[in-house]
Amino acid sequence: MSYLRKVLAIVWKDLVAELRTKEMFSAMFVFAVLVVVIFNFAFDLRVSGERVRQVAPGALWVAFAFAGVLGLNRAFVLEQDRGCLEGLLLAPVDHTAIYFGKMLSTFIFMLVVEALTLPVFTAFFGINLFDLRLVLVVFLGTLGFAGVGTVLSAMTAQTRAREVLLPILLLPVATPVLIAAVKATAGILDGLPMSDLRLWLELLLAFDVIFPAVAFMTFDYVVKE
Amino acid sequence: MKSKNDRLLFVLTAVCAVLILVALYLALEGAPVANLKSETGRFAQRIIYFHIATAWVGFLAFFVTFAAGVAYLRTQARKWDIVALSSAEIGTVFMLGVLVSGSIWAKPAWGVWWVWDERLTISLVQFLIYAGYLMLRSSVEDPSRRARFAAVYGIVAFISVPINFVAIRLWRTQHPLIFGTERGGLSPNMMFAFFFCLATFTLWYGTLMWHRIRLERLHDDVEQLKQRLM
Numbered sequence: 076m077s078y079l080r081k082v083l084a085i086v087w088k089d090l091v092a093e094l095r096t097k098e099m100f101s102a103m104f105v106f107a108v109l110v111v112v113i114f115n116f117a118f119d120l121r122v123s124g125e126r127v128r129q130v131a132p133g134a135l136w137v138a139f140a141f142a143g144v145l146g147l148n149r150a151f152v153l154e155q156d157r158g159c160l161e162g163l164l165l166a167p168v169d170h171t172a173i174y175f176g177k178m179l180s181t182f183i184f185m186l187v188v189e190a191l192t193l194p195v196f197t198a199f200f201g202i203n204l205f206d207l208r209l210v211l212v213v214f215l216g217t218l219g220f221a222g223v224g225t226v227l228s229a230m231t232a233q234t235r236a237r238e239v240l241l242p243i244l245l246l247p248v249a250t251p252v253l254i255a256a257v258k259a260t261a262g263i264l265d266g267l268p269m270s271d272l273r274l275w276l277e278l279l280l281a282f283d284v285i286f287p288a289v290a291f292m293t294f295d296y297v298v299k300e
Numbered sequence: 301m302k303s304k305n306d307r308l309l310f311v312l313t314a315v316c317a318v319l320i321l322v323a324l325y326l327a328l329e330g331a332p333v334a335n336l337k338s339e340t341g342r343f344a345q346r347i348i349y350f351h352i353a354t355a356w357v358g359f360l361a362f363f364v365t366f367a368a369g370v371a372y373l374r375t376q377a378r379k380w381d382i383v384a385l386s387s388a389e390i391g392t393v394f395m396l397g398v399l400v401s402g403s404i405w406a407k408p409a410w411g412v413w414w415v416w417d418e419r420l421t422i423s424l425v426q427f428l429i430y431a432g433y434l435m436l437r438s439s440v441e442d443p444s445r446r447a448r449f450a451a452v453y454g455i456v457a458f459i460s461v462p463i464n465f466v467a468i469r470l471w472r473t474q475h476p477l478i479f480g481t482e483r484g485g486l487s488p489n490m491m492f493a494f495f496f497c498l499a500t501f502t503l504w505y506g507t508l509m510w511h512r513i514r515l516e517r518l519h520d521d522v523e524q525l526k527q528r529l530m
Contacts, residue, residue, distance in 0.1 A: 223456065230449045234439040243435055244453060247428040248460040251467035258471065278467055289459055293452045296373055 081168045085176025090183065092153075099149050099184060103142045107192040110138035111199055131200050132260035136253055138196070139189055139213075140220065144242045146184050147224040150177055151232035164298060174225060174294040178287065181228075182221040189213055208263050208272070215279035216256035222283060223248055226290040229297045255279045309510055316507045319500040323349070323493075331493035344408040347401055349493050353501035355398045355423065361391030361505065362426065365433070366458035369451035378520070381447035384454060386512035388433050390505060395427040418468045425464055429457045 093099055114134040118127075154160040163173055193213075197204045224245050231240040246253075259275040327349035333342055368384035371377075402420060403413045414420065436453055440446035 223460075226452070226456065230436070230452065233445065234436065234449070235441065236435070236439040240432075240436060240439055243428075244432045247425050247432060248457055250425055251460070251463045254467045254471045274470060278463070278470070282463060285459065285463065286456070289456055293373070293455060296448045296452055299448075 078169065078172060081172040082175045082179065085163070085173060086179045086183070089177070089180035093180075093184065099146055100187065102149075103146045103184065103188040104191050106145050107138045107142035107188055108195055110134075110141055111192065111196050114138075115199055127200055128202055128264050129261075131196075131202055132257045132264060134200070135192075135196055135204075135260060136216070136257050138192060139185070139217070140246070140249070140253060141242075142188055142192070143181075143185050143217070143220050143224065144245060146181055146188070147221070147228040147245070148231075148238045148241050150181050150225065151229050152237060155232050160298070170295050170298055171291050173298065174229070174290055175287075177229070178221050178225040178290075181225055182218055185217045185221060186214070189217065202264065204264075206263050208269065209260065211276070212256055212259040212263065212272075212279070215276065215283055216252055216259075219252040219279055219282040219286065220249055222290065223252075223286040226286075226294055226297060229294070251278060251282055255282070306514075309507070309514065312503075312507050312510070316500070316504045320504065323353075323497045323500045326493040326496055330489075332489045340408040344405050347405045349497040350501075351398065351401045351405060352494070353497040354394050354401060356498060357501050357505045358391050358394040358398050358423070358426065360502070361387045361394060362430070362458060362461070364509075365391065365454045369454035369458075372447055372451045373455075376444070378443075378447070381443075381450070382513050382516045383509075384447075384450060385437065386509050386516060388430060388437075388450075388454070389512060390508050392427065392430040392434060394505075395423060395430055398423050399427060418465075418471075421468045422461075422465055425468075426461070429460070433457065 111134065114130075114137070118130060118134075151160065154163065164170065193204050193209075224241075227244045227248070228241055231237055231244065234240055255275040255278040259272050259279070262272045262275070327346055331346065331349065364387040365384045368380045368387060372380035372384060399420075402423070406415065406420075407413055433450065433453055437446055437450050440449055
């Protein structure tokens with residue numbers, strides 16, 4: 076079995092498990108919508124008209140990031156509960172295949188939730204977010220978030236504090252993703268040309284390459300006993 | 301053998317204390333008055349000697365944590381974990397010092413305690429990463445697992461620093477500069493005070509590291525003795 080097949084087998088396993096329970100999808104989606112709703116309360120009456128456009132990118136990415144943390148938390152805790160992680164580790168696969176599998180499945184979960192959140196956001200904030208370039212930004216931003224989040228999630232799942240610890244470890248490391256994604260989203264909303272966004276997209280791309288590479292090198296130390 | 305090392309450490313600590321007093325004199329009195337318009341500005345400027353030296357130690361400590369983390373993953377030797385832990389703890393305190401002294405300076409110089417300037421922001425993010433590192437450590441009981449996790453997080457966090465720096469720098473330059481930068485350049489006399497403080501703080505960091513590593517070793521010894529008794 077090739078490396079890619081092994082990775083895809085893990086992704087497939089996660090997707091099937093999720094489709095049977097729909098636990099994570101629904102929790103992440105409802106949470107993302109709640110963040111959007113709470114932002115509407117928080118900005119209540121103080122922000123309207125043109126100014127909504129100014130706060131919208133931030134609100135959108137906070138919703139994505141928090142929902143992502145929720146999903147990442149479950150990614151490895153789920154494996155721990157029934158001793159499934161041991162099973163995965165005993166399987167004759169390279170441990171990094173587990174990382175890439177988990178990373179891809181988290182990435183897919185996040186993308187689905189984001190695809191569902193975007194229309195809700197468009198309706199609540201009254202701004203049109205349907206833009207193909209935004210899809211690219213969401214894609215790259217989410218990949219970066221899942222890339223570094225998966226390795227940290229594998230760690231925090233084995234600690235005493237578990238859910239509490241992941242955002243504390245992840246958010247400061249992921250600030251470049253948030254900055255670049257918010258800036259690129261804002262640029263798209265302001266109708267800037269693609270050349271003005273290139274810098275941010277390149278930054279996201281760099282993040283998307285560097286962190287999976289670091290995780291690739293260190294993941295073994297995170298899961299081995 | 302042990303007592304000889306201890307005596308050396310005592311001497312080093314005393315030397316540090318004297319040097320810090322000299323540095324304090326140089327920073328507050330010895331260095332020439334800065335060429336600034338307002339009187340408060342001229343006073344406030346003197347914080348630079350301690351502020352930048354503190355920041356330097358904060359980032360140096362972080363680099364040491366990273367390097368010790370890499371060394372730990374390669375060798376699995378307890379000593380590297382002790383180095384990483386000690387450096388992270390000291391770095392956290394220094395980073396907090398940077399944020400506090402920066403805020404104290406910003407109030408008279410800029411009129412506000414805080415602006416989202418690139419250097420301020422990166423220092424804050426750095427401090428939060430340190431806080432996360434220490435919380436991660438306190439949340440894992442098994443020593444070898446704790447050391448491995450801490451090493452991995454130290455590496456991930458350290459690599460995020462340059463990317464963070466680029467992101468924050470780009471983020472800030474998109475905005476007009478509200479506050480003028482104080483890039484006046486330092487006169488030769490100021491340079492002396494500046495580098496004296498830098499060297500003193502670096503030595504101080506080394507001394508603190510020694511203290512902290514010694515403390516952790518003693519802690520290990522006590523644990524072992526406890527094990528033997530039980």
